[in-house]
Amino acid sequence: MPGCSSHPATSRRPDDANHTIKSLTQCLRGYRAAGLRVGLVPTMGFLHGGHRALINGSVARCDITVASIFVNSTQFGPNEVLDCYPRALEQDHELCRTAGVSLIFVPDASEIYPPGFQTTVEPGPVAEPLCGAERPGHFRGVATVVTKLFNIVQPDLAFFGQKDFKQCAVIRQMVRDLNLPIEIVTVPTVRKPDGLALSSRNSYLSPVDRQRARCLSQGLLAAQAAYGEGERDSERLIAMARAHMSEVDQLQYLQLVDARALEPVPGLVDRPTALCVAAYVGTTRLIDNVLLDIASNSRADLVLAQHRAAS
Known part of the structure; x- marks a missing residue:
């Protein structure tokens, strides 16, 4: 089974990424049966030290860490080019492995948004200030994909970076409003020595x-x-x-x-x-x-x- 181990309690090095929801949930079923605590680090890839800090936070607090790598098309605006978003999947896998990720989830777009997909999650007024005014529809895309990842992984904790402060606020509100049994952990922004936030x-x-x-x-x-x-x-x-x-x-x-x-x-x-x-x-x-x-x-x-x- 890709990315799984027959000994989930000691599994820390993913052998391969899971590309389907079915393969990921099969792995997670065994982990939950063993009573293990699952952490989720949702990313769009091109990982850097800020993502490593999120992974470190999950590894410290959870038995199993799942890192998702998915460039989510629904959060890109009309003037933002999806194809230009930076990608480095091989390096992403290496960072995940060295940081202690247990499972990597790298779904195709059709896996997350199958043919005929219609349902979205519409955030409320919390999505309107700051970036919400500049990027119409962005947080609808964020809320929808994060909800789907929460439903797929069913983590105990999910880790997000403070740099995306507005995103964290939208997700916290969504979790409260939808009664999702997930603790949202915000990890402080990681900066270069000269102060620039990693991005x-x-x-x-x-x-x-x-x-x-x-x-x-x-x-x-x-x-x-x-x-x-x-x-x-x-x-x-x-x-x-x-x-x-x-x-x-x-x-x-x-x-x-x-x-x-x-x-x-x-x-x-x-x-x-x-x-x-x-x-x-x-x-x-x-x-x-x-x-x-x-x-x-x-x-x-x-x-x-x-x-x-x-x-």
């Missing part, structure tokens, strides 16, 4: 644009550090971040929002919030965010120190 889209950046893209994290981290030092005025925090971002070609949004409801936070910051940005550097759209709360202060100091050392 598959970074591969689109030219060398010059790669250097310019640093201004996004520089602005966010400066505002986070100021919050840690006592600044609470939302307009000043946003202005402080914006001052670093003059090198972007188009700033789609830079907003300070409630960390749960995603509503703008005017005046004084008196609750956990997120400072979120989306911008084009060259032709590449990048997103990033930082959390502004007491727990984020030490992380801000550490990342800012790393950035200054690399500058």
Whole structure:
């Protein structure tokens, strides 16, 4: 059986990927019968250190880790080219193996969206702010494919990256609303030494644009550090971040929002919030965010120190 072992409790190295729902569920049936805890790391491939952090989180908390690799066509907008999304399946498999993934799920599009597919999951108002306004239908595609993966894998925990802050909020709301028995774990953003958030889209950046893209994290981290030092005025925090971002070609949004409801936070910051940005550097759209709360202060100091050392 591809990707399975007769000794699931000790299986840590996938011999092959599962390409069908049937083969994956056959493997998982044995694992569940053995009482093992299953974690899911959903990805679109072209894996990097951020994905490795998600896998590490699952391996630490679960007996079995399933990593899915599926470029989901339904979350691409009319001006986004599906065929241009970066792919490196062989490298993806190697990262999964070395990180301790138990099962790799690499379905074809027809496996996830068979002929005659009609039903989608429509997220509510939580999908509208931030990227929702810029990418109509995107979060419908995300909610639909994640729901399908949840139904296929039936994980105990699922791991997502904080960099996709809005996506995490949509999925958490969906899990609550649909009474899905899954714990959603958000893993902190992984950054390069100069502060740039790891992203598959970074591969689109030219060398010059790669250097310019640093201004996004520089602005966010400066505002986070100021919050840690006592600044609470939302307009000043946003202005402080914006001052670093003059090198972007188009700033789609830079907003300070409630960390749960995603509503703008005017005046004084008196609750956990997120400072979120989306911008084009060259032709590449990048997103990033930082959390502004007491727990984020030490992380801000550490990342800012790393950035200054690399500058």
